[in-house]
Amino acid sequence: xxxxxxxxxxxxxxxxxxxxxxxxxxxxxxxxxxxxxxxxxxxxxxxxxxxxxxxxxxxxxxxxxxxxxxxxxxxxxxxxxxxxxxxxxxxxxxxxxxxxxxxxxxxxxxxxxxxxxxxxxxxxxxxxxxxxxxxxxxxxxxxxxxxxxxxxxxxxxxxxxxxxxxxxxxxxxxxxxxxxxxxxxxxxxxxxxxxxxxxxxxxxxxxxxxxxxxxxxxxxxxxxxxxxxxxxxxxxxxxxxxxxxxxxxxxxxxxxxxxxxxxxxxxxxxxxxxxxxxxxxxxxxxxxxxxxxxxxxxxxxxxxxxxxxxxxxxxxxxxxxxxxxxxxxxxxxxxxxxxxxxxxxxxxxxxxxxxxxxxxxxxxxxxxxxxxxxxxxxxxxxxxxxxxxxxxxxxxxxxxxxxxxxxxxxxxxxxxxxxxxxxxxxxxxxxxxxxxxxxxxxxxxxxxxxxxxxxxxxxxxxxxxxxxxxxxxxxxxxxxxxxxxxxxxxxxxxxxxxxxxxxxxxxxxxxxxxxxxxxxxxxxxxxxxxxxxxxxxxxxxxxxxxxxxxxxxxxxxxxxxxxxxxxxxxxxxxxxxxxxxxxxxxxxxxxxxxxxxxxxxxxxxxxxxxxxxxxxxxxxxxxxxxxxxxxxxxxxxxxxxxxxxxxxxxxxxxxxxxxxxxxxxxxxxxxxxxxxxxxxxxxxxxxxxxxxxxxxxxxxxxxxxxxxxxxxxxxxxxxxxxxxxxxxxxxxxx
Numbered sequence: 001x002x003x004x005x006x007x008x009x010x011x012x013x014x015x016x017x018x019x020x021x022x023x024x025x026x027x028x029x030x031x032x033x034x035x036x037x038x039x040x041x042x043x044x045x046x047x048x049x050x051x052x053x054x055x056x057x058x059x060x061x062x063x064x065x066x067x068x069x070x071x072x073x074x075x076x077x078x079x080x081x082x083x084x085x086x087x088x089x090x091x092x093x094x095x096x097x098x099x100x101x102x103x104x105x106x107x108x109x110x111x112x113x114x115x116x117x118x119x120x121x122x123x124x125x126x127x128x129x130x131x132x133x134x135x136x137x138x139x140x141x142x143x144x145x146x147x148x149x150x151x152x153x154x155x156x157x158x159x160x161x162x163x164x165x166x167x168x169x170x171x172x173x174x175x176x177x178x179x180x181x182x183x184x185x186x187x188x189x190x191x192x193x194x195x196x197x198x199x200x201x202x203x204x205x206x207x208x209x210x211x212x213x214x215x216x217x218x219x220x221x222x223x224x225x226x227x228x229x230x231x232x233x234x235x236x237x238x239x240x241x242x243x244x245x246x247x248x249x250x251x252x253x254x255x256x257x258x259x260x261x262x263x264x265x266x267x268x269x270x271x272x273x274x275x276x277x278x279x280x281x282x283x284x285x286x287x288x289x290x291x292x293x294x295x296x297x298x299x300x301x302x303x304x305x306x307x308x309x310x311x312x313x314x315x316x317x318x319x320x321x322x323x324x325x326x327x328x329x330x331x332x333x334x335x336x337x338x339x340x341x342x343x344x345x346x347x348x349x350x351x352x353x354x355x356x357x358x359x360x361x362x363x364x365x366x367x368x369x370x371x372x373x374x375x376x377x378x379x380x381x382x383x384x385x386x387x388x389x390x391x392x393x394x395x396x397x398x399x400x401x402x403x404x405x406x407x408x409x410x411x412x413x414x415x416x417x418x419x420x421x422x423x424x425x426x427x428x429x430x431x432x433x434x435x436x437x438x439x440x441x442x443x444x445x446x447x448x449x450x451x452x453x454x455x456x457x458x459x460x461x462x463x464x465x466x467x468x469x470x471x472x473x474x475x476x477x478x479x480x481x482x483x484x485x486x487x488x489x490x491x492x493x494x495x496x497x498x499x500x501x502x503x504x505x506x507x508x509x510x511x512x513x514x515x516x517x518x519x520x521x522x523x524x525x526x527x528x529x530x531x532x533x534x535x536x537x538x539x540x541x542x543x544x545x546x547x548x549x550x551x552x553x554x555x556x557x558x559x560x561x562x563x564x565x566x567x568x569x570x571x572x573x574x575x576x577x578x579x580x581x582x583x584x585x586x587x588x589x590x591x592x593x594x595x596x597x598x599x600x601x602x603x604x605x606x607x608x609x610x611x612x613x614x615x616x617x618x619x620x621x622x623x624x625x626x627x628x629x630x631x632x633x634x635x636x637x638x639x640x641x642x643x644x645x646x647x648x649x650x651x652x653x654x655x656x657x658x659x660x661x662x663x664x665x666x667x668x669x670x671x672x673x674x675x676x677x678x679x680x681x682x683x684x685x686x687x688x689x690x691x692x693x694x695x696x697x698x699x700x701x702x703x704x705x706x707x708x709x710x711x712x713x714x715x716x717x718x719x720x721x722x723x724x725x726x727x728x729x730x731x732x733x734x
Contacts, residue, residue: 026050029051031053032053033055037059042064050073058070059080059081063086067087070093071094079103087108093117094118104128106132114137120144122145127151132153154181157188169192173197184204187215192218195222198221217239224272225247227250236262239264240265241267244270246271247272250274251275251278256284270292273321274298277299279303281303289316295321300327300329304333311335318341319344323342330352337363339366340363345391346372347373351374352378360380360383361381369390371392371393375397376398381442387424392432393429395422401440423445424445438457440464447474459486468491473495479501502528510534517561518538528548528550532554536557540557549571566599567599580616601616618648668681685712685716687720
């Protein structure tokens with residue numbers, strides 16, 4: 001054969017055949033040549049065999065081949081050129097060592113055995129160019145080493161066995177470019193691959209309806225990854241545990257894995273940001289549990305649809321900057337970030353659930369360095385117990401509309417319809433909680449919440465008829481609470497045991513009790529309570545509460561229970577004794593306590609109004625008498641009549657004077673004419689006056705008059721004792 005003739009002196013530029021028909025087998029197995037071989041645009045009737053051959057360069061460009069076996073081929077100086085070949089069988093370059101490039105641009109390879117191109121363990125010093133490559137069968141290169149970039153722009157890979165390309169454990173020291181209409185039917189797999197440059201897949205189309213479309217699990221990418229500008233995938237994208245030093249950009253991409261994970265990024269480490277914006281669409285879950293993202297997560301305008309299942313899951317993820325799910329972000333199902341750490345803000349301004357779909361935001365135990373902004377969102381529920389937010393939480397003009405649906409989470413059904421529409425119990429908020437204009441049709445639970453700033457729900461509408469609409473039990477709020485300016489709550493606002501350093505403003509607020517107290521502040525410690533024009537259908541419960549300033553410039557709620565309350569100051573119309581008497585008298589008869597009266601009386605005393613304080617205490621004692629058992633009632637009424645329950649001891653002096661007048665009148669009308677009736681009557685009743693009349697003055701007849709005067713004398717002594725006890729402070733006040 002010409003190539004093996006030892007007498008032939010070849011041209012140093014090598015052997016070149018163009019357009020030849022080569023019948024039979026070209027067998028160069030194990031041959032070592034010192035010159036390049038070019039067999040271009042040739043027609044081969046049998047598969048060439050160049051296993052373990054060595055030569056400076058080799059080209060089959062434009063040729064037709066029934067297959068090609070170059071396993072272990074060694075190219076010492078140049079390239080292996082298979083551009084534009086047409087192969088009806090597989091090309092096997094496993095274990096080849098190419099010190100230049102491997103060119104297969106425009107090649108077409110079909111294989112009945114399932115493998116179209118095999119490069120297992122191949123080492124290529126230069127680049128691998130597979131632009132416009134067409135394959136029917138697998139492209140395999142596990143463990144391959146490519147010294148420069150992998151170019152596959154416009155390639156079309158198809159495989160019936162589920163794998164279009166396998167690059168497991170491969171090392172690519174340049175960029176990987178699969179763009180400009182790149183298409184793959186079957187899985188692209190590069191598990192554990194190392195890529196020292198950028199992955200560019202903009203505009204690519206991947207399809208593997210039966211499973212994974214792109215698998216980069218455990219891959220290491222030193223640059224960025226671009227899967228944007230029309231990138232589409234039917235089948236899952238798996239990047240579990242992958243490391244990407246730059247950003248992952250998928251703006252405008254379309255992913256579909258209905259019922260599965262459309263984008264699976266668990267434990268991924270991304271040095272830059274994650275960009276799923278500008279019309280990014282995913283049918284199936286976008287999941288990044290435990291991921292580390294060094295930049296921001298941008299999903300503005302994205303659309304996620306996963307039915308009633310989680311649409312976005314970033315539980316336990318660490319995100320260095322902000323998460324932006326705004327500007328038309330829509331989803332169905334649940335957005336989850338339980339236990340995640342977000343260095344910046346979480347912004348969902350204008351986000352909404354899809355039509356007739358449930359939208360849940362689950363932020364349980366999340367840590368957000370700055371603000372949580374949910375302004376103008378339209379969702380079903382926000383669930384964020386034990387969350388920690390460094391800045392403010394804003395739900396201004398948001399709508400939380402609870403729909404009767406079930407969520408399926410990890411195979412366990414969770415009935416969100418039984419949960420609050422806003423659950424922020426035990427959360428920690430470093431700024432304000434802004435609920436201005438919020439509209440809800442379910443309860444809000446904020447048990448044990450800590451808010452460094454204020455809570456504002458001005459103009460909010462809480463349309464829920466359950467037991468409690470807004471629950472702030474044991475809450476700690478550093479500022480004031482604004483439930484005013486048109487605030488409306490169909491059921492109860494409760495804050496038993498809460499500590500609110502500012503004031504609660506209910507100016508113009510409307511609260512309904514649904515059978516219970518509309519405002520329940522039992523045991524709370526509040527800087528102030530302002531009730532101007534507040535409408536509380538059912539009144540308020542401030543039992544055991546401590547209120548710095550209690551203020552109202554209109555009529556206060558007409559029902560009140562306040563046993564054990566402590567008030568420092570009163571303001572507005574509540575400084576009127578008449579108003580306070582009316583309000584305190586509204587307490588249910590079965591819950592009457594004298595303590596609230598005495599507490600308000602103490603306020604009046606501290607402000608230099610002892611007479612008003614005395615009036616309140618006297619009125620309270622009167623009510624206590626009316627509610628006492630019969631025997632006690634009679635005794636108390638007697639004490640009240642004669643001594644004003646100890647608050648008006650001068651009543652005893654009035655009774656003394658009256659008794660003296662009666663005694664004098666009886667003596668004048670029926671006693672001896674020798675006596676001075678007025679002096680004698682006075683001396684009989686008032687003990688201190690007895691010394692001024694002669695000892696001979698006495699009345700023994702008629703007998704009834706004598707007994708009457710004796711009774712009046714005893715009555716006088718009693719009233720004198722009461723008077724002296726009252727004047728000396730010994731009289732007990734009831």
